Amino acid sequence: MSCVILGCRSHSSRNENNTENISFHRFPTEVTMKEKWIKAVSRKNWEWKKHHRVCSKHFNKDCFINFNHKWPRLKSNAIPSLNLLSELDVFASTSDTPLQSIQMPLGQQHIKVLTRQVSLLRKYIERLEKVARRRLFKINSLQQKTQRLKKQNIKLYTRIFNLQKNEKIERENLLESLENITKIIIKNDGSHEMNENECI
Ligand SMILES: [Zn+2]
Numbered sequence: 001m002s003c004v005i006l007g008c009r010s011h012s013s014r015n016e017n018n019t020e021n022i023s024f025h026r027f028p029t030e031v032t033m034k035e036k037w038i039k040a041v042s043r044k045n046w047e048w049k050k051h052h053r054v055c056s057k058h059f060n061k062d063c064f065i066n067f068n069h070k071w072p073r074l075k076s077n078a079i080p081s082l083n084l085l086s087e088l089d090v091f092a093s094t095s096d097t098p099l100q101s102i103q104m105p106l107g108q109q110h111i112k113v114l115t116r117q118v119s120l121l122r123k124y125i126e127r128l129e130k131v132a133r134r135r136l137f138k139i140n141s142l143q144q145k146t147q148r149l150k151k152q153n154i155k156l157y158t159r160i161f162n163l164q165k166n167e168k169i170e171r172e173n174l175l176e177s178l179e180n181i182t183k184i185i186i187k188n189d190g191s192h193e194m195n196e197n198e199c200i
Contacts, residue, residue, distance in 0.1 A: 001013075001024050001053055002053070003024065003053060003054060003055035003057070003058075004041055004043075004052045004053060004054055005041060005054060005055070005057075005058055005080065005083070005084060005085075006041075006043055006084075006085055007085055008055060008057065008058070008083065010022050010024075010055035010057060012024060021056070022055050022056050022057065023055065023056040023071055023072050024053035024054070024055050024056075025053055025054050025055070025056065025059075025074055026052075026053060027048060027052060027054070028076070030076070033076070033077070033079070034048070036079050037054065037079060037080060040058075040079055040080040040081065040084060041054070041080070042084070042085075042110075054080050056072065057082060057083050058080035058081065058082050058083055058084065059074065059078055059080060059081070059082065060078075060081060060082065063075055063078035063079075064078070085113060
């Protein structure tokens with residue numbers, strides 16, 4: 001079971017355990033009241049059918065005889081008045097439905113509603129543009145930072161390379177001097193032994 005109000009997403013299958021406490025209501029049988037409901041629904045190219053329902057989201061609390069009951073009933077003079085084509089519905093529907101495809105009679109009242117919705121959408125777009133600009137600025141500064149860090153990295157690598165090169169040279173020099181010293185010691189020891197032999 002779904003709700004006949006434009007933009008309303010209430011559906012009994014989405015809410016099987018009725019956790020949202022949504023009830024669905026038949027149109028009144030009394031002709032004048034039924035006409036008032038049809039006017040409140042205000043859909044273009046739409047005809048009332050017996051199976052049509054309006055969900056409880058569109059009624060004031062005091063429209064109900066037993067509001068807190070699991071299956072609340074409406075008073076005979078209740079008329080849908082809440083969440084009728086709200087701003088939220090327009091935001092939700094603009095993502096997948098073009099504005100001109102929203103059905104409604106173009107009375108003075110609806111032109112007012114449309115104008116308000118257009119100005120709300122403009123504000124929404126302005127907000128999105130602001131966010132986009134902020135993000136672009138952030139991306140730019142991050143890119144600059146990345147460039148700076150890359151340069152620093154190159155410098156550090158060069159420094160490490162130079163240090164390793166110097167260390168290698170120093171080690172080689174050290175080994176060479178050690179070798180030289182060893183040679184001298186061996187040579188000295190040899191001549192010392194020879195001297196001792198001569199004495200005997
Ligand atoms: Zn509804």
